[in-house]
Amino acid sequence: MAIQDLQQIFDAKIAADVRIEPKDWMPEKYRQTLIRQISQHAHSEIVGMLPEGNWISRAPSLKRKQILVAKVQDEAGHGLYLYSAVETLGISRDEMIEQLHSGKAKYSSIFFCTPNGITLLPAQL
Numbered sequence: 001m002a003i004q005d006l007q008q009i010f011d012a013k014i015a016a017d018v019r020i021e022p023k024d025w026m027p028e029k030y031r032q033t034l035i036r037q038i039s040q041h042a043h044s045e046i047v048g049m050l051p052e053g054n055w056i057s058r059a060p061s062l063k064r065k066q067i068l069v070a071k072v073q074d075e076a077g078h079g080l081y082l083y084s085a086v087e088t089l090g091i092s093r094d095e096m097i098e099q100l101h102s103g104k105a106k107y108s109s110i111f112f113c114t115p116n117g118i119t120l121l122p123a124q125l
Ligand SMILES: [Fe+2]
Pocket: 045, 074, 075, 078
């Protein structure tokens, strides 16, 4: 089938609000945008849990450690779920991690660590 025909089918699905599945034909830029956006979200989930994990051993009671472990586990699950979703679009997890480490892929985190603990980034940053 010609690209123009595939594009017409894709456009008709979008116009009709029909779901586009990962194995469906889609414009390459559309696929790459999905990969970029979802992998950025996955990276953000994982990077966001890292400073929280540092505080597990410092939590003052077993109950508070349990709460923190549950939070870190929750964020790891979000990240892994999103990595799995992106893999269905045709990129491997290794490629995504390589993109993160090389700086090609970005992440967002509103937290950062200071010697006094985790804090929110100031609004001007
Ligand atoms: Fe999360």
